[in-house]
Amino acid sequence: MKVSDRLGLYLQERGEMINRALEGFLPPPEAYPPVIHEAMRYSVFAGGKRLRPILHLATTDLFTDDPASSLFFACSLELVHTYSLIHDDLPSMDDDDFRRGRPTSHKVFGEAVAVLAGDALLTLAFEIIAREGRASAFPPDKVLAAAAELARAAGSAGMIGGQVADISSLPGSWDEVTLAYIHSHKTGALIRASVCSAAILHGASASQLERLASFASSLGLCFQIVDDILDITGDEARMGKRPGSDERNARATYPGLHGLTKSQELAKILYKKAVRELAPFGDRAGTLRALAAYLVDRES
């Protein structure tokens, strides 16, 4: 079996595992008041790639053969990511009507319910970590440490800070420093937390945690640059959205600052930097390496 086929199987298996777990963690759609639970499910089951939970599970593979052990944490990462998308799409922010080819939450449920569905998903993420983490075999102290890592990454010094900088940045005023801040915070922080939370839960040493944090930081930036490139070169059917949205929204991007060629080179450099950090983990890091290669070469 080629590496790409093996990764394809892994992504499918882990994706199904994550979807089944999310199905169980989300309140049933008929739970009172139904509109909020329908809205939560609408966005969680919207065809996302499950990148963050899969990164968490692939990091888990470095330490254990039981992929289900921290599945609850993986699901919480996806809930935090989904909440951020719902709020980013709001009329007062990016004002997006479509995501992944479907109308956005506020177009379907109205703005008030969309705000509250995002709030509810963020809250549910921490409820799951606290409740399931407590019932798990992990030391409660490690669960708290992983929760703190996620909360810091998602907060005003992480993902939210990146979004604020992004919506506050004036077109044409971008520089390398602002752009690096936006990318490393808006998407990078949660990708890093996806990897580091698994390392923390599974008892990584300080040097292992440092390596993995560095891997995830490079990978996160690489991922975002490829995203920006695909927004220019991508195929509408594969992307589920019309290319060129960054330019239409006057969004700060690497291709906008450095051009396409230099951005593609930078993505390759970051990819190589990322996988170098995995060396000490040997064969156990095979999936993380394949994932990194897939993320840099993807077409959607």
Added chain:
Amino acid sequence: MKVSDRLGLYLQERGEMINRALEGFLPPPEAYPPVIHEAMRYSVFAGGKRLRPILHLATTDLFTDDPASSLFFACSLELVHTYSLIHDDLPSMDDDDFRRGRPTSHKVFGEAVAVLAGDALLTLAFEIIAREGRASAFPPDKVLAAAAELARAAGSAGMIGGQVADISSLPGSWDEVTLAYIHSHKTGALIRASVCSAAILHGASASQLERLASFASSLGLCFQIVDDILDITGDEARMGKRPGSDERNARATYPGLHGLTKSQELAKILYKKAVRELAPFGDRAGTLRALAAYLVDRES
């Protein structure tokens, strides 16, 4: 010293203790990007009564003489409450321009930053619980249990569910069941979690926890009914907002359903029910009793 003077001193001392701790937990206003940290602080330091953290600390008094031990958790309760106010005030929800006599967050910072400031406060609440709880002397398992209690109370089966039911209820369609659901969830759930989280952290027995949960449920409903009464009879200067807002917003209230006199009787009955639950705690529950009396007799 009369009970009311003693309570006044308690409220002042604990209020200052909470404000100092919040000051330390919130990122400095100049932290990048400053607008989000200014917005977070604007709403947290807006003259709130600190009822939820004070209820938490007064419950703490039942179990320990060290009021500072779970101050971090008390502050997290206030952050969750503040986030809910910012989002409730948004144009897509209650569309309120003023709160406590000051312009609401979205009037000052714009809608996008107001949404994100609420998100950031909710996230910070769980960051503080995880980080400070981990550094505290509490067993990490108890910290997780208290965090789960707060998250459930704040989520779609608690506070958010109540808000959804409130904004979805059609004027004139209220009945006793819907109204009880809205009140027990929109405000009741977090008040209950304020009390129960303290009991859980400090190792309350199952029967003590049950008593305190019942106390808090009655108190929370009593508090909300008094709020609704004050919205009709209250003094604008003391309230910091114009009375009659519930009627203008076609909001479901007890006075709207049952009239003023019956609502006042109901508040008294709930107050008595609440304090009866405190009997087994003897003198240690003096502050909780005085707080309950204050909440039912308050004028703002």
